[in-house]
Amino acid sequence: xxxxxxxxxxxxxxxxxxxxxxxxxxxxxxxxxxxxxxxxxxxxxxxxxxxxxxxxxx
Amino acid sequence: xxxxxxxxxxxxxxxxxxxxxxxxxxxxxxxxxxxxxxxxxxxxxxxxxxxxxxxxxxxxxxxxxxxxxxxxxxxxxxxxxxxxxxxxxxxxxxxxxxxxxxxxxxxxxxxxxxxxxxxxxxxxxxxxxxxxxxxxxxxxxxxxxxxxxxxxxxxxxxxxxxxxxxxxxxxxxxxxxxxxxxxxxxxxxxxxxxxxxxxxxxxxxxxxxxxxxxxxxxxxxxxxxxxxxxxxxxxxxxxxxxxxxxxxxxxxxxxxxxxxxxxxxxxxxxxxxxxxxxxxxxxxxxxxxxxxxxxxxxxxxxxxxxxxxxxxxxxxxxxxxxxxxxxxxxxxxxxxxxxxxxxxxxxxxxxxxxxxxxxxxxxxxxxxxxxxxxxxxxxxxxxxxxxxxxxxxxxxxxxxxxxxxxxxxxxxxxxxxxxxxxxxxxx
Numbered sequence: 001x002x003x004x005x006x007x008x009x010x011x012x013x014x015x016x017x018x019x020x021x022x023x024x025x026x027x028x029x030x031x032x033x034x035x036x037x038x039x040x041x042x043x044x045x046x047x048x049x050x051x052x053x054x055x056x057x058x
Numbered sequence: 059x060x061x062x063x064x065x066x067x068x069x070x071x072x073x074x075x076x077x078x079x080x081x082x083x084x085x086x087x088x089x090x091x092x093x094x095x096x097x098x099x100x101x102x103x104x105x106x107x108x109x110x111x112x113x114x115x116x117x118x119x120x121x122x123x124x125x126x127x128x129x130x131x132x133x134x135x136x137x138x139x140x141x142x143x144x145x146x147x148x149x150x151x152x153x154x155x156x157x158x159x160x161x162x163x164x165x166x167x168x169x170x171x172x173x174x175x176x177x178x179x180x181x182x183x184x185x186x187x188x189x190x191x192x193x194x195x196x197x198x199x200x201x202x203x204x205x206x207x208x209x210x211x212x213x214x215x216x217x218x219x220x221x222x223x224x225x226x227x228x229x230x231x232x233x234x235x236x237x238x239x240x241x242x243x244x245x246x247x248x249x250x251x252x253x254x255x256x257x258x259x260x261x262x263x264x265x266x267x268x269x270x271x272x273x274x275x276x277x278x279x280x281x282x283x284x285x286x287x288x289x290x291x292x293x294x295x296x297x298x299x300x301x302x303x304x305x306x307x308x309x310x311x312x313x314x315x316x317x318x319x320x321x322x323x324x325x326x327x328x329x330x331x332x333x334x335x336x337x338x339x340x341x342x343x344x345x346x347x348x349x350x351x352x353x354x355x356x357x358x359x360x361x362x363x364x365x366x367x368x369x370x371x372x373x374x375x376x377x378x379x380x381x382x383x384x385x386x387x388x389x390x391x392x393x394x395x396x397x398x399x400x401x402x403x404x405x406x407x408x409x410x411x412x413x414x415x416x417x418x419x420x421x422x423x424x425x426x427x428x429x430x431x432x433x434x435x436x437x438x439x440x441x442x443x444x445x446x447x448x449x450x451x452x453x454x455x456x457x458x459x460x461x462x463x464x465x466x467x468x469x470x471x472x473x474x475x476x477x478x479x480x481x482x483x484x485x
Contacts, residue, residue, distance in 0.1 A: 010179070013431055013433060014433045014437065015178070015179045015180045015437075015438055017180070025421075026421050026423065043122075045423070046423075046433070047429055047430060047431075047433040048118065048122040048429055048430050049431070
């Protein structure tokens with residue numbers, strides 16, 4: 001597993017934050033899942049925006 | 059059973075604003091529709107046929123496909139054939155009096171939303187935490203001064219989010235009552251207590267007439283503010299809208315006035331309805347108040363459940379721009395779909411014990427803020443406002459009970475409590 005720090009990504013539509021450390025339990029995404037490893041059909045759990053609609057979040 | 063067409067006598071009350079003053083009746087109808095007619099057609103005299111979308115999963119799927127299901131080509135809200143014809147007359151052929159974020163379709167919608175969206179993202183809302191908590195405290199103090207009784211809806215729930223949002227917008231406090239009045243004319247056009255004085259509820263064109271009057275009232279009010287903010291921008295939302303550029307151009311006038319109107323109305327009315335609902339629930343469930351007092355960490359969950367429970371936006375309507383298959387049905391190009399948020403938020407397939415108020419519900423993926431690209435822009439602000447109020451109020455609220463029968467607005471569009479009489483004690 002990569003030792004790089006966990007990153008966060010922001011949904012550009014609704015502001016939901018995907019935190020790699022936490023994953024997305026509602027969608028079956030385990031904690032520690034890198035954003036780039038999310039399935040391409042993964043969507044924002046709050047508003048349904050596609051993965052491509054997320055941007056890096058400080 | 060023919061499940062394609064809903065019996066008119068079953069579904070017609072959903073087209074009548076008065077029905078929504080009786081929440082139990084609304085839930086009875088949609089519970090039956092979810093069971094027997096989950097995605098079927100309503101043919102109500104005076105209206106074009108509508109697919110009635112009752113299920114959570116269907117509503118999310120359709121809302122997410124705003125490339126196919128548009129809001130601007132037909133009325134975005136339920137309207138009669140006569141009313142829609144009058145809209146075209148007033149607007150020179152458009153299908154909506156308003157051209158706000160609600161009615162716009164891609165790619166315009168994204169360009170307009172981007173004008174203020176950064177101001178409503180979580181990081182910006184977090185910066186407002188101290189100021190919102192300070193406003194919440196003043197309204198909790200005001201409530202304490204009213205003990206032992208008040209109408210929580212009118213005295214607190216209507217006024218607190220109005221203050222937060224209109225301060226953010228840059229509207230002088232002296233004009234806040236006028237904004238509240240216009241909001242009620244707009245969203246509660248058919249309610250006998252809140253409607254525009256002089257409006258004729260027996261006239262089926264009334265919604266269109268009232269909305270046109272409200273549009274012009276907003277235009278009169280905001281035109282000087284727009285001129286002022288263009289000349290000298292301030293750190294407020296009014297300046298962002300007044301100077302917003304859409305694909306390099308100025309906003310179209312109807313869209314700009316609508317932008318001001320949507321922030322000045324939807325920005326507080328739905329939060330007010332949800333907050334009033336929360337007090338209504340607490341007044342009926344003393345054990346719930348005791349739980350929240352014992353464990354304030356439950357307050358965020360309480361807020362989420364009040365949003366699901368209240369579901370202030372009852373419906374939006376979209377039109378299909380191409381044929382679409384869903385739930386074994388084919389929605390044809392040009393068909394109208396009625397999205398019932400109040401039904402989706404009680405969908406038994408999505409929410410276990412859907413008719414039980416549960417502040418520990420997790421996850422609580424309610425659809426009170428909508429879904430898809432049109433999801434409520436102000437959702438993070440609304441949550442902050444409600445958490446701030448309840449966090450300040452619940453530790454001081456010793457007891458509360460209903461002092462009379464609460465009343466809901468008679469509105470098939472945005473509906474919430476207009477009267478929540480309470481007897482209470484506070485520290």
